Amino acid sequence: MSGYNFAYLDEQTKRMIRRAILKALAIPGYQVPFASREMPMPYGWGTGGVQVSAAVLTPEDRFKVIDQGADDTTNAVSIRRFFERTAGIATTTATRDATVIQTRHRIPEEPLREGQILVYQVPIPEPLRFLEPRESETRKMHSLAEYGLMHVKLYEDISRHGHIATTYAYPVKVEERYVMDPSPIPKFDNPKLSDCAAIQLFGAGREQRIYALPPYTTVASLDFDDHPFDPSRADHPCGLCGSVETYLDEVIMDDAGGRMFVCSDTDHCETRQNAGYRGKDAG
Amino acid sequence: MRTENLSGGFTDPSVQSAHAFRAVMEAMARPGTIHDIAGAEPPAPLSRAAGAVLLTLCDTETPVHLAGATDCDAVRTWLAFHTGAPLSGPSHCMLAVGEWGALAPLSSYPVGTSEYPDRSATLIVECAELAASGATLRGPGIRETARLSLPDTEAFRTNRAHFPLGLDFIFTSGSQLAALPRTTEVS
Protein backbone atom coordinates (compact mmCIF):
# COMPACT_ATOMS: atom_id res chain seq x y z
CA MET A 1 0.00 0.00 0.00
CA SER A 2 2.97 2.34 0.22
CA GLY A 3 2.82 5.14 -2.31
CA TYR A 4 -0.97 5.34 -2.01
CA ASN A 5 -3.14 7.41 0.25
CA PHE A 6 -5.48 5.17 2.24
CA ALA A 7 -8.43 4.52 -0.10
CA TYR A 8 -6.72 6.46 -2.92
CA LEU A 9 -8.03 9.97 -2.19
CA ASP A 10 -5.81 12.55 -0.48
CA GLU A 11 -6.77 13.68 3.02
CA GLN A 12 -8.01 17.12 1.98
CA THR A 13 -10.41 15.64 -0.56
CA LYS A 14 -11.71 13.12 1.97
CA ARG A 15 -12.29 15.92 4.50
CA MET A 16 -14.30 17.88 1.94
CA ILE A 17 -16.40 14.80 1.07
CA ARG A 18 -16.85 13.96 4.76
CA ARG A 19 -18.13 17.45 5.52
CA ALA A 20 -20.59 17.10 2.63
CA ILE A 21 -21.76 13.70 3.96
CA LEU A 22 -22.47 15.16 7.42
CA LYS A 23 -24.56 17.99 5.95
CA ALA A 24 -26.33 15.48 3.68
CA LEU A 25 -27.29 13.41 6.74
CA ALA A 26 -28.50 16.54 8.53
CA ILE A 27 -30.76 17.52 5.58
CA PRO A 28 -32.11 14.18 4.30
CA GLY A 29 -32.83 14.14 0.56
CA TYR A 30 -31.13 17.49 -0.14
CA GLN A 31 -28.31 17.36 -2.71
CA VAL A 32 -25.08 18.78 -1.25
CA PRO A 33 -22.63 20.09 -3.89
CA PHE A 34 -19.08 18.77 -3.64
CA ALA A 35 -15.90 19.14 -5.72
CA SER A 36 -15.70 15.74 -7.41
CA ARG A 37 -12.20 14.47 -8.19
CA GLU A 38 -10.86 12.62 -11.18
CA MET A 39 -10.80 8.94 -10.39
CA PRO A 40 -8.80 6.27 -12.21
CA MET A 41 -11.97 4.93 -13.86
CA PRO A 42 -14.55 6.26 -16.31
CA TYR A 43 -17.55 8.27 -15.02
CA GLY A 44 -20.05 5.57 -15.96
CA TRP A 45 -18.29 3.32 -13.45
CA GLY A 46 -19.61 5.07 -10.41
CA THR A 47 -16.95 7.61 -9.54
CA GLY A 48 -19.38 9.37 -7.17
CA GLY A 49 -20.04 6.17 -5.27
CA VAL A 50 -16.32 5.35 -5.23
CA GLN A 51 -15.46 8.74 -3.72
CA VAL A 52 -18.13 8.36 -1.03
CA SER A 53 -16.90 4.83 -0.24
CA ALA A 54 -13.32 6.11 -0.04
CA ALA A 55 -14.40 8.78 2.47
CA VAL A 56 -16.21 6.36 4.79
CA LEU A 57 -14.09 3.18 4.66
CA THR A 58 -11.82 2.16 7.53
CA PRO A 59 -9.24 -0.65 7.42
CA GLU A 60 -11.58 -2.88 9.49
CA ASP A 61 -14.46 -2.72 7.01
CA ARG A 62 -15.71 -5.59 4.92
CA PHE A 63 -16.68 -4.24 1.53
CA LYS A 64 -19.19 -5.56 -0.99
CA VAL A 65 -19.93 -4.19 -4.46
CA ILE A 66 -23.02 -5.06 -6.47
CA ASP A 67 -23.88 -4.10 -10.01
CA GLN A 68 -27.55 -4.69 -10.85
CA GLY A 69 -27.65 -7.27 -8.06
CA ALA A 70 -24.54 -9.21 -9.11
CA ASP A 71 -21.11 -9.24 -7.47
CA ASP A 72 -19.26 -10.62 -10.49
CA THR A 73 -19.71 -8.01 -13.26
CA THR A 74 -16.61 -6.24 -14.61
CA ASN A 75 -17.68 -3.02 -12.90
CA ALA A 76 -18.26 -4.63 -9.48
CA VAL A 77 -15.04 -6.66 -9.62
CA SER A 78 -12.91 -3.67 -10.60
CA ILE A 79 -14.29 -1.44 -7.83
CA ARG A 80 -13.78 -4.22 -5.28
CA ARG A 81 -10.18 -4.72 -6.46
CA PHE A 82 -9.58 -0.97 -6.40
CA PHE A 83 -10.32 -0.82 -2.66
CA GLU A 84 -8.52 -4.08 -1.90
CA ARG A 85 -5.46 -2.50 -3.47
CA THR A 86 -5.73 1.09 -2.17
CA ALA A 87 -7.28 0.48 1.27
CA GLY A 88 -6.15 -3.07 1.97
CA ILE A 89 -9.66 -3.92 3.11
CA ALA A 90 -11.41 -7.27 3.18
CA THR A 91 -14.17 -7.85 0.66
CA THR A 92 -17.16 -10.15 0.59
CA THR A 93 -20.11 -11.04 -1.60
CA ALA A 94 -22.38 -11.85 1.37
CA THR A 95 -24.75 -8.99 2.18
CA ARG A 96 -24.97 -9.97 5.84
CA ASP A 97 -21.17 -9.97 6.29
CA ALA A 98 -20.58 -6.58 4.64
CA THR A 99 -20.23 -3.36 6.61
CA VAL A 100 -20.06 -1.09 3.55
CA ILE A 101 -21.91 -2.00 0.34
CA GLN A 102 -21.50 0.02 -2.85
CA THR A 103 -24.32 -0.54 -5.30
CA ARG A 104 -25.37 0.27 -8.80
CA HIS A 105 -29.09 -0.10 -9.56
CA ARG A 106 -30.25 -2.41 -6.73
CA ILE A 107 -30.91 -2.60 -2.99
CA PRO A 108 -30.02 -6.04 -1.56
CA GLU A 109 -33.00 -8.30 -0.84
CA GLU A 110 -31.79 -9.14 2.65
CA PRO A 111 -32.89 -6.40 5.07
CA LEU A 112 -29.92 -4.23 6.03
CA ARG A 113 -29.01 -3.76 9.69
CA GLU A 114 -27.62 -1.08 11.96
CA GLY A 115 -23.92 -0.57 11.45
CA GLN A 116 -24.13 -1.12 7.68
CA ILE A 117 -23.67 1.62 5.08
CA LEU A 118 -25.18 1.41 1.59
CA VAL A 119 -23.44 3.64 -0.99
CA TYR A 120 -25.33 4.25 -4.24
CA GLN A 121 -23.72 5.13 -7.55
CA VAL A 122 -25.86 7.91 -9.01
CA PRO A 123 -25.74 9.02 -12.67
CA ILE A 124 -28.32 11.87 -12.49
CA PRO A 125 -29.04 13.10 -8.96
CA GLU A 126 -31.62 15.75 -9.90
CA PRO A 127 -35.13 14.24 -10.04
CA LEU A 128 -36.48 17.40 -11.70
CA ARG A 129 -33.82 17.53 -14.43
CA PHE A 130 -35.97 16.05 -17.19
CA LEU A 131 -38.66 18.63 -16.43
CA GLU A 132 -36.32 21.59 -16.07
CA PRO A 133 -32.78 21.58 -17.48
CA ARG A 134 -31.61 24.70 -15.64
CA GLU A 135 -29.86 24.05 -12.33
CA SER A 136 -30.82 27.52 -11.07
CA GLU A 137 -34.49 26.67 -11.58
CA THR A 138 -34.45 23.19 -10.05
CA ARG A 139 -32.61 24.58 -7.03
CA LYS A 140 -35.34 27.19 -6.64
CA MET A 141 -38.05 24.53 -6.97
CA HIS A 142 -36.43 22.46 -4.19
CA SER A 143 -36.03 25.52 -1.98
CA LEU A 144 -39.74 26.29 -2.29
CA ALA A 145 -40.75 22.59 -2.22
CA GLU A 146 -42.50 23.37 -5.48
CA TYR A 147 -43.06 19.90 -6.87
CA GLY A 148 -46.28 20.41 -8.82
CA LEU A 149 -44.58 19.81 -12.20
CA MET A 150 -43.40 16.39 -11.07
CA HIS A 151 -46.93 15.41 -10.14
CA VAL A 152 -48.21 16.70 -13.47
CA LYS A 153 -45.67 14.51 -15.28
CA LEU A 154 -46.68 11.41 -13.32
CA TYR A 155 -50.35 12.19 -13.91
CA GLU A 156 -49.76 12.49 -17.66
CA ASP A 157 -48.38 8.93 -17.49
CA ILE A 158 -51.62 7.80 -15.94
CA SER A 159 -53.75 9.49 -18.61
CA ARG A 160 -51.61 8.01 -21.37
CA HIS A 161 -50.90 4.50 -20.05
CA GLY A 162 -53.54 4.00 -17.36
CA HIS A 163 -50.73 3.75 -14.81
CA ILE A 164 -47.45 5.49 -13.91
CA ALA A 165 -45.00 4.24 -16.54
CA THR A 166 -41.80 5.08 -14.63
CA THR A 167 -40.23 1.80 -13.50
CA TYR A 168 -36.65 2.90 -12.61
CA ALA A 169 -35.43 5.93 -10.66
CA TYR A 170 -39.00 6.37 -9.45
CA PRO A 171 -39.03 9.67 -7.49
CA VAL A 172 -39.55 9.73 -3.74
CA LYS A 173 -40.26 12.37 -1.12
CA VAL A 174 -38.08 12.30 1.98
CA GLU A 175 -39.63 13.16 5.37
CA GLU A 176 -42.36 15.08 3.51
CA ARG A 177 -39.85 17.67 2.33
CA TYR A 178 -37.33 16.99 -0.47
CA VAL A 179 -38.12 15.10 -3.65
CA MET A 180 -35.17 12.78 -4.34
CA ASP A 181 -33.95 10.52 -7.12
CA PRO A 182 -33.28 7.09 -5.60
CA SER A 183 -30.80 6.33 -8.45
CA PRO A 184 -31.90 3.90 -11.18
CA ILE A 185 -33.06 1.15 -8.85
CA PRO A 186 -36.25 -0.65 -9.95
CA LYS A 187 -39.30 0.82 -8.25
CA PHE A 188 -39.66 -2.65 -6.69
CA ASP A 189 -36.80 -1.56 -4.39
CA ASN A 190 -38.36 1.78 -3.39
CA PRO A 191 -40.09 0.49 -0.24
CA LYS A 192 -36.68 -0.66 1.10
CA LEU A 193 -35.47 2.97 1.10
CA SER A 194 -37.86 3.85 3.91
CA ASP A 195 -37.27 3.07 7.56
CA CYS A 196 -34.03 1.25 6.65
CA ALA A 197 -31.72 0.41 9.59
CA ALA A 198 -28.57 1.19 7.57
CA ILE A 199 -27.14 4.57 6.57
CA GLN A 200 -27.80 5.26 2.87
CA LEU A 201 -25.39 7.57 1.01
CA PHE A 202 -25.73 8.65 -2.63
CA GLY A 203 -22.79 9.89 -4.72
CA ALA A 204 -22.96 11.46 -8.18
CA GLY A 205 -19.46 12.04 -9.58
CA ARG A 206 -20.05 13.79 -12.88
CA GLU A 207 -22.84 15.93 -11.39
CA GLN A 208 -20.89 16.54 -8.16
CA ARG A 209 -23.66 15.88 -5.64
CA ILE A 210 -23.90 13.88 -2.43
CA TYR A 211 -27.16 13.16 -0.62
CA ALA A 212 -28.19 10.85 2.17
CA LEU A 213 -30.85 9.06 4.15
CA PRO A 214 -30.14 8.50 7.84
CA PRO A 215 -31.51 5.22 9.27
CA TYR A 216 -35.26 5.09 9.96
CA THR A 217 -36.02 7.98 7.61
CA THR A 218 -39.50 8.08 6.08
CA VAL A 219 -39.29 7.85 2.29
CA ALA A 220 -42.53 7.87 0.27
CA SER A 221 -42.79 7.08 -3.44
CA LEU A 222 -44.79 9.82 -5.18
CA ASP A 223 -48.31 8.72 -6.03
CA PHE A 224 -51.96 9.75 -6.09
CA ASP A 225 -54.91 8.78 -3.92
CA ASP A 226 -56.65 7.12 -6.87
CA HIS A 227 -53.39 5.61 -8.21
CA PRO A 228 -51.38 4.44 -5.19
CA PHE A 229 -47.74 3.47 -5.67
CA ASP A 230 -47.37 -0.13 -6.90
CA PRO A 231 -43.86 -1.63 -6.56
CA SER A 232 -44.86 -4.43 -8.99
CA ARG A 233 -42.98 -7.64 -9.54
CA ALA A 234 -42.82 -10.16 -12.40
CA ASP A 235 -45.48 -12.76 -11.71
CA HIS A 236 -43.12 -15.76 -11.45
CA PRO A 237 -41.15 -17.56 -8.77
CA CYS A 238 -37.35 -17.55 -9.12
CA GLY A 239 -36.34 -20.49 -11.34
CA LEU A 240 -33.34 -21.32 -9.14
CA CYS A 241 -34.45 -20.71 -5.54
CA GLY A 242 -38.23 -20.53 -5.90
CA SER A 243 -38.59 -17.17 -4.13
CA VAL A 244 -41.81 -15.32 -4.83
CA GLU A 245 -40.65 -12.16 -3.05
CA THR A 246 -37.54 -11.04 -4.93
CA TYR A 247 -36.84 -8.84 -7.94
CA LEU A 248 -36.26 -11.04 -11.00
CA ASP A 249 -34.18 -10.85 -14.16
CA GLU A 250 -35.34 -12.68 -17.26
CA VAL A 251 -32.47 -14.68 -18.72
CA ILE A 252 -32.18 -16.69 -21.93
CA MET A 253 -31.09 -20.25 -21.17
CA ASP A 254 -30.37 -21.83 -24.56
CA ASP A 255 -30.26 -21.34 -28.33
CA ALA A 256 -33.86 -22.51 -28.59
CA GLY A 257 -34.95 -19.31 -26.82
CA GLY A 258 -35.80 -20.95 -23.51
CA ARG A 259 -36.15 -18.39 -20.75
CA MET A 260 -36.23 -18.35 -17.02
CA PHE A 261 -36.72 -15.83 -14.28
CA VAL A 262 -34.03 -15.68 -11.61
CA CYS A 263 -33.30 -13.41 -8.65
CA SER A 264 -31.36 -10.32 -9.69
CA ASP A 265 -29.64 -10.42 -6.24
CA THR A 266 -27.23 -13.32 -6.84
CA ASP A 267 -25.99 -13.49 -3.23
CA HIS A 268 -29.55 -13.74 -1.93
CA CYS A 269 -30.43 -16.45 -4.48
CA GLU A 270 -27.31 -18.51 -3.72
CA THR A 271 -27.89 -18.20 0.01
CA ARG A 272 -31.41 -19.55 -0.45
CA GLN A 273 -30.22 -22.40 -2.70
CA ASN A 274 -27.55 -23.31 -0.12
CA ALA A 275 -30.31 -23.43 2.48
CA GLY A 276 -32.09 -26.02 0.34
CA TYR A 277 -34.65 -23.91 -1.53
CA ARG A 278 -35.14 -25.03 -5.12
CA GLY A 279 -36.94 -23.49 -8.09
CA LYS A 280 -38.36 -25.40 -11.05
CA ASP A 281 -35.30 -24.72 -13.26
CA ALA A 282 -32.69 -25.69 -10.64
CA GLY A 283 -30.48 -28.57 -11.73
CA MET B 1 5.60 28.98 19.74
CA ARG B 2 6.00 26.22 22.28
CA THR B 3 6.71 22.78 20.91
CA GLU B 4 4.12 21.11 23.16
CA ASN B 5 1.45 22.68 20.99
CA LEU B 6 2.83 20.90 17.95
CA SER B 7 2.27 17.45 19.37
CA GLY B 8 -1.10 15.82 19.90
CA GLY B 9 -2.11 15.54 16.26
CA PHE B 10 -2.99 12.28 14.56
CA THR B 11 0.12 10.09 14.35
CA ASP B 12 -1.40 8.07 11.48
CA PRO B 13 -3.72 10.70 9.95
CA SER B 14 -5.20 8.67 7.13
CA VAL B 15 -6.39 5.81 9.34
CA GLN B 16 -7.13 7.79 12.51
CA SER B 17 -9.21 10.35 10.64
CA ALA B 18 -11.09 7.50 8.93
CA HIS B 19 -11.98 6.02 12.33
CA ALA B 20 -12.80 9.41 13.80
CA PHE B 21 -15.03 10.30 10.86
CA ARG B 22 -17.00 7.07 11.20
CA ALA B 23 -17.69 7.94 14.84
CA VAL B 24 -18.86 11.43 13.84
CA MET B 25 -20.95 10.09 10.95
CA GLU B 26 -22.61 7.38 13.07
CA ALA B 27 -23.36 10.01 15.72
CA MET B 28 -24.88 12.43 13.19
CA ALA B 29 -26.83 9.64 11.46
CA ARG B 30 -28.19 8.27 14.76
CA PRO B 31 -28.94 11.24 17.02
CA GLY B 32 -28.53 10.43 20.68
CA THR B 33 -26.08 7.55 20.25
CA ILE B 34 -22.79 8.01 22.10
CA HIS B 35 -19.51 7.03 20.43
CA ASP B 36 -15.86 6.79 21.41
CA ILE B 37 -13.44 8.85 19.37
CA ALA B 38 -9.67 8.74 19.79
CA GLY B 39 -6.35 9.80 18.38
CA ALA B 40 -6.01 13.45 19.36
CA GLU B 41 -4.24 14.94 22.39
CA PRO B 42 -5.20 18.60 22.11
CA PRO B 43 -4.17 21.26 24.62
CA ALA B 44 -6.56 22.22 27.44
CA PRO B 45 -9.33 23.16 27.57
CA LEU B 46 -10.21 21.11 24.45
CA SER B 47 -11.43 17.58 25.10
CA ARG B 48 -9.82 14.74 23.17
CA ALA B 49 -13.11 14.24 21.36
CA ALA B 50 -13.35 17.88 20.28
CA GLY B 51 -9.71 17.74 19.20
CA ALA B 52 -10.33 14.65 17.06
CA VAL B 53 -13.41 16.20 15.43
CA LEU B 54 -11.42 19.33 14.56
CA LEU B 55 -8.53 17.32 13.09
CA THR B 56 -11.00 15.24 11.04
CA LEU B 57 -13.11 18.06 9.58
CA CYS B 58 -10.97 21.22 9.53
CA ASP B 59 -8.48 22.57 7.02
CA THR B 60 -7.64 25.82 5.27
CA GLU B 61 -11.15 25.91 3.74
CA THR B 62 -13.05 25.87 7.04
CA PRO B 63 -13.20 29.02 9.18
CA VAL B 64 -13.39 28.04 12.86
CA HIS B 65 -14.80 30.07 15.73
CA LEU B 66 -13.14 29.43 19.09
CA ALA B 67 -15.67 30.38 21.77
CA GLY B 68 -14.89 31.30 25.37
CA ALA B 69 -12.02 29.50 27.05
CA THR B 70 -11.07 27.60 23.87
CA ASP B 71 -9.94 30.93 22.38
CA CYS B 72 -6.49 30.75 23.97
CA ASP B 73 -2.92 30.73 22.62
CA ALA B 74 -2.43 27.02 23.12
CA VAL B 75 -5.56 26.04 21.14
CA ARG B 76 -4.99 28.65 18.44
CA THR B 77 -1.44 27.44 17.89
CA TRP B 78 -2.39 23.76 17.93
CA LEU B 79 -5.28 24.23 15.51
CA ALA B 80 -3.21 26.35 13.12
CA PHE B 81 -0.34 23.88 13.10
CA HIS B 82 -2.42 20.73 12.59
CA THR B 83 -5.22 22.00 10.35
CA GLY B 84 -4.33 25.44 8.96
CA ALA B 85 -7.95 26.45 9.61
CA PRO B 86 -8.47 30.23 9.67
CA LEU B 87 -10.12 31.65 12.79
CA SER B 88 -13.30 33.65 12.41
CA GLY B 89 -16.13 35.19 14.33
CA PRO B 90 -19.37 33.22 14.70
CA SER B 91 -21.12 34.80 11.71
CA HIS B 92 -18.63 33.46 9.15
CA CYS B 93 -17.57 30.15 10.67
CA MET B 94 -18.20 26.66 9.37
CA LEU B 95 -17.34 25.11 12.72
CA ALA B 96 -17.38 26.50 16.23
CA VAL B 97 -16.16 24.94 19.44
CA GLY B 98 -16.72 25.83 23.08
CA GLU B 99 -18.94 25.34 26.08
CA TRP B 100 -22.66 25.88 25.59
CA GLY B 101 -22.76 29.19 27.40
CA ALA B 102 -19.75 30.52 25.50
CA LEU B 103 -21.22 29.58 22.11
CA ALA B 104 -24.37 31.68 22.71
CA PRO B 105 -26.21 33.36 21.12
CA LEU B 106 -27.04 30.76 18.45
CA SER B 107 -28.54 33.48 16.26
CA SER B 108 -24.97 34.61 15.43
CA TYR B 109 -24.17 31.54 13.30
CA PRO B 110 -24.93 30.89 9.62
CA VAL B 111 -27.95 28.60 9.16
CA GLY B 112 -27.61 28.26 5.37
CA THR B 113 -29.88 29.70 2.70
CA SER B 114 -33.10 28.26 1.30
CA GLU B 115 -31.23 27.21 -1.86
CA TYR B 116 -28.08 26.07 0.00
CA PRO B 117 -29.15 24.93 3.48
CA ASP B 118 -25.86 23.01 3.75
CA ARG B 119 -23.96 26.31 4.07
CA SER B 120 -24.58 26.29 7.79
CA ALA B 121 -22.37 26.04 10.85
CA THR B 122 -21.69 22.92 12.89
CA LEU B 123 -21.24 23.63 16.59
CA ILE B 124 -18.98 21.42 18.71
CA VAL B 125 -20.37 21.75 22.21
CA GLU B 126 -18.03 20.77 25.04
CA CYS B 127 -20.00 19.09 27.83
CA ALA B 128 -19.15 17.93 31.35
CA GLU B 129 -20.67 14.55 30.54
CA LEU B 130 -22.76 12.73 27.95
CA ALA B 131 -25.51 10.35 28.99
CA ALA B 132 -28.43 8.57 27.35
CA SER B 133 -30.87 10.34 29.63
CA GLY B 134 -32.67 13.65 29.78
CA ALA B 135 -34.31 15.10 26.68
CA THR B 136 -36.37 12.85 24.39
CA LEU B 137 -35.33 12.85 20.73
CA ARG B 138 -37.43 11.92 17.67
CA GLY B 139 -36.76 12.18 13.97
CA PRO B 140 -34.62 10.77 11.14
CA GLY B 141 -31.95 8.39 12.41
CA ILE B 142 -34.03 7.37 15.44
CA ARG B 143 -36.22 4.25 15.34
CA GLU B 144 -38.71 5.46 17.91
CA THR B 145 -37.19 7.70 20.53
CA ALA B 146 -33.74 8.28 22.01
CA ARG B 147 -32.60 10.14 25.11
CA LEU B 148 -29.63 12.44 25.41
CA SER B 149 -28.32 14.80 28.08
CA LEU B 150 -28.62 18.19 26.38
CA PRO B 151 -27.59 21.60 27.70
CA ASP B 152 -30.96 23.08 26.65
CA THR B 153 -34.20 22.09 24.94
CA GLU B 154 -35.84 25.31 23.77
CA ALA B 155 -32.84 26.31 21.65
CA PHE B 156 -33.00 23.00 19.75
CA ARG B 157 -36.76 23.35 19.24
CA THR B 158 -36.25 26.79 17.75
CA ASN B 159 -33.47 25.42 15.53
CA ARG B 160 -35.72 22.54 14.37
CA ALA B 161 -38.51 24.96 13.49
CA HIS B 162 -36.39 26.55 10.74
CA PHE B 163 -35.76 23.29 8.86
CA PRO B 164 -34.31 22.90 6.25
CA LEU B 165 -32.22 25.80 7.52
CA GLY B 166 -30.44 25.32 10.81
CA LEU B 167 -27.37 24.46 12.84
CA ASP B 168 -26.06 20.97 13.51
CA PHE B 169 -24.50 20.04 16.82
CA ILE B 170 -21.76 17.67 17.97
CA PHE B 171 -21.51 17.18 21.74
CA THR B 172 -18.12 16.22 23.11
CA SER B 173 -16.96 15.09 26.52
CA GLY B 174 -13.63 13.45 27.28
CA SER B 175 -13.19 10.84 24.53
CA GLN B 176 -16.87 10.57 23.61
CA LEU B 177 -19.24 12.32 21.29
CA ALA B 178 -22.90 12.46 20.28
CA ALA B 179 -24.70 14.62 17.74
CA LEU B 180 -27.96 16.38 17.02
CA PRO B 181 -28.74 17.38 13.45
CA ARG B 182 -31.33 20.08 12.72
CA THR B 183 -33.98 17.42 11.96
CA THR B 184 -34.25 16.13 15.52
CA GLU B 185 -37.35 17.02 17.54
CA VAL B 186 -36.38 17.62 21.16
CA SER B 187 -38.85 17.43 24.05
Ligand SMILES: [Zn+2]
Ligand atom coordinates in the same frame (compact mmCIF):
# COMPACT_ATOMS: atom_id res chain seq x y z
ZN1 LIG C 1 -33.56 -16.92 -6.56
